[in-house]
Amino acid sequence: MRVVFAGTPDPAVPSLERLIESTKHDVIAVVTRPDAAAGRGRKVSRSPVGELADAHGIPVLTPRRPSEPEFLDALAALQPDVCPVVAYGALLPRPVLNIPRFGWINLHFSLLPAWRGAAPVQAAIAAGDDITGATTFLLEEGMDTGPVLGVVTETIRSTDTAGDLLERLAISGAALLEATLDAIESGEASAVAQSSEGISHAAKVTVDAARIDWSRSSAAVGRHIRSVTPAPGAWTRIGDVRLKVAPIDTSEEILDSGHIVVRKDGVFVGTADRAVRLGDVQPQGKKLMKALDWARGARLTDAAVAQ
Template sequence: MRVVFAGTPEPAVPSLRRLIESPRHEVVAVVTRPDTVAGRGRKVVRSAVGQLAGEHGIEVLTPASPRDPEFMARLTELAPACCPVVAYGALLPQPVLDIPEHGWVNLHFSLLPAWRGAAPVQAAIAAGDEITGATTFRLEAGLDTGPVYGVVTETIRPSDTAGDLLGRLADSGAGLLESTLDGLEDGLLTAVPQSADGVSYAPKVTVESARITWTHPAHVVDRRIRAVTPAPGAWTMIGELRVKVGPVTVTDEILEPGEIEIRKNGVLVGTATTAVKLGQVQPPGKKAMIAADWARGARLDPKVRAQ
């Protein structure tokens, strides 16, 4: 099948690689977000999807907006039978959705209709879900509302960060996306409308929403920290310092919410239930380090609290 792949970040790379290597499908171009300027050297950086496409000599389209007439014209010229999409990062207007015969097939990292939106993996971990997965569905104008082609499931492990879980889903989802395209080409798949029950939403995670609320129970603090690791990263204020906090361990110790207790074997912070033991912390302008090592060097005021 002749396809144009749309995607931007690293989690989309396994799907693109799978389709490039597929004997049944031909990736004639990719659509990705425009290059960005990043790092201290302010270098122009191409997206992970754009980099992989470039390595294979595949045409890379980077429209500022999918509504760009030149982009729409080029997509029409390419005449894809289907456009698989994984975390592209922009809403597609109906005229663009209508171009390929089999439409745009999106790989979404949740079991729809649960966790529609930008951050399904983070939402599933924060909510304490035990099972999640990936879904292929046909894109339509609504937010992740299109009919479903297939799913794969994945167990959420007690220590999973968003990065861990997303990595596994990106790999298993790549196989699901390829098999979905196979089924469409063979005429064996029929999309099934999503259920009206069990709908939930996962808005984009912001830096502000990644701030730790120490008045929450310990298990909630643990989940929310893992849900925003590695990006944007959980953080808290300790005195006047804004400190990033990595995954924690729930203990049986009792401290007041935000109370900090420094011990030889670690640093405890109180929550609404039991304290948690900090793993790694990252103070401003420094690399992440073991919490106990940081606390010894920071010489914290005994009265200071995390907030």
Template sequence: MRLVFAGTPEPAVPSLRRLIESERHEVVGVVTRPDAVAGRGRKVTRSPIGRLADEHGIPVFTPRKPSEPEFVEQLTALDPDCCPVVAYGALLPEQVLSLPRHGWINLHFSLLPAWRGAAPVQAALLAGDEYTGASTFRIEKGLDTGPVFGTMTEKIATGDTAGILLERLAEAGAALLESTLDGVEDGTVQAVPQSPDGVSYAPKIDPEAGRIRWDEPALAIGRRIRAVTPAPGAWTELDGKRLKLAPVELVEESLPTGTLELRKTGVYVGTATTAVRLTEIQPPGKRMMPALDWARGARLEPGTVFA
């Protein structure tokens, strides 16, 4: 099939790479979000999907809105049979959805109808789900409500962060997307309406979601840190300064809520239940470092409390 791929961030790269290498399909165009300013140098940067397309000489389109008349004309001229989508990052208008013969097929990183929305991996970790996965579905007007072609499941490991889990799902999901497109072309797969039961939503995660509240249970704190790692990142405050936190380890003893205790074996913090042991901390303007090194350098007073 003639494909126009839509995607933007790194998790979409395995899918585009797999489709470029496919002997059955031809990627005739790529749609991605406009180049953006990023990094400390504030340089204008191409999206990961845009860079991969450039490497393979595939035309790249970066409309600010997919409803722009110029983009609609460009997409019409490409005459795609299908438009696979992975984390594109913009809503598609009906006039665009109706252009490909087989529609737009989205790879979503959850077991729909669970965790519809922008941050399904983070939501699964926050909720303490034992399993998650990926789904391919036909995009329609609603938010991730379209009929499902196929799914794959993935067990969530104890130490998984959002970054680690998403990396696994991106690779396994790429195979699911390719097999879905194969089946659509052959007429061997049919989209099945989503169940009205078990619907949940995963809104976009903002930096405030990474703030650790030490009056929460240790288990919830551990989940939150893993859910926001690596982005937007977990953080707490000490003396008005923001400190970023790496995933923590749960321990069996108790300390007063938010209180730090420095020992030879590590740095411990009290929560609403049992304490946690900090692994790494990133002070303002510095790199991540072992929590014990940070605590010794900070010369913490006994009874120091995180805000």
């Protein structure tokens, strides 16, 4: 089949790689978000998906908005049979959805209808889910509402960060996406309407939302931190210092919520039930370091409170 692949960030790369290597499908073009400034130097760079397409000599389309007439004309001229999409980053209007013969096939990193939306992996970890997965479905104008074509499941480990889990899902999801396209080409694909039960939504995680609420239980605090690691990163304030916090350990220490104790065996912060021990931290503008090293250098006292 003639394939136009749409995607932008690193988690979309394994899917594109798999389709490029496929002997059944011909990736004739890639759609990705426009080049953007990134990193401390704010250097303008290609998206990870765009870079991979460039390396293979595949034409790249970078519309600012998918509704642009120029993009619609360019996509129609390519005459794609199908358009798989993985974390592209923009909503596709009906005229765009109508162009490929077999439609747009979205790979979403949850077991739909659970965690529709922008941050399904983060939401699953934060909620304490035991199982998640990836779903391929026929894209329509609603937010992740289209009929399901295939699923793969994945256990959420007790130590998983969002980065860890998404890395595994990107690999297993790539195999699922290829299998779904194979089934579409052979005529064996079967689309099943999503259940009206078990619907949940996963909003984009903002920097403000990544702030730690120490009044919650130690388990909830731990899940929250893992759910926003590596990005945007969990954080708190201690005095006038904004501190990023890496995944933590629980302890048997009992402290008031947010209250800090510094001992030889670590830096402990109270939650609603028991204290947690900080692992690595990152003061704003500095590198990641052991919490105890930072606390000693900052001359932190037991009067300090995390907020």
